Amino acid sequence: MAKKEHFINKQNDSMISIYQDKATIEAAFFQHSVLCQTFLPYRNPGDEVTMWQQKQGKAQLAVSCTPVLNPATDKYELAGIPYGTKARLILAHINTQAIKTQSKTIDVEDSMTAFIKSIGLATDGRTIREVKEQLRRLSASTLSVGFIDGARAVQVDFKIVKAFDLWFPKDDSQRVLWPSTVVLSDDYFNSLMLHAIPLDERALAALSNNAMAMDIYSWLAQRLHRITPGKPQFITWQALKDQFGQGYERMDHFKEVFRKTIHMALKQYPNALTRVEEVPNKGYNLSHTQPPILARNTIQIETQ
Structure with missing residues (x-):
């Protein structure tokens, strides 16, 4: 209960801060637009799973894990599919560093621990191990983004990370040991420069x-500002379940969780509070509003 109360207080404090002080682009975190529409797994799909797939509208995402060489065993091993909140936060941190420095080479050693503290995560051994595990999984993953257009399929594949030391010492007792740098692949870096979505750091935390x-x-954050003013877009419950309903077989269970969760998200996006309305028994109407943080670039991928 104490942990749950901590996050509730954290959400309330963030909401007040966001209401009082609008974020600027200089204080933004960034996520790739593709991963604002199709998402990594919420939970571990299984260490033996080699590919994760998700569809949203015309866009489809596949995340594949590639073998990595373990120096302890002198064999290639599968790192697994990245999942959960920490994978999302790590990726946002790496994206942000790449955009702010305009460099494919990210200084992880000096920035990762400070980042973990800045978003309010504990820096105990368990958290550090979980972050390192997700960093390893992200580094060994390949993203495939596809779009169906009639009888045609257009697909782009790219690795997020091109190179870095994937294996860490198991002893975390002395100090936090991160690899010195992460090098993003050219394909991912160039795509990120074109399709980065700014998000409020306080909201993600x-x-x-x-x-x-x-x-x-x-x-x-990536959707509402693209809607034509005065022309709301309707999203069915089935479309929402396809997009966000990982692990939910029954629609009524999904609806119950989604209603609570979208309320949590909207508290961190004040502009959208009155722009997202449930249509009883049908779905949601989305109306135009400004994004959480104004930016020069807007995404170019249409999904629904």
């Missing part, structure tokens, strides 16, 4: 215990 809430917030 407040939602850092709930992967679905982070995804809903990111989705609304």
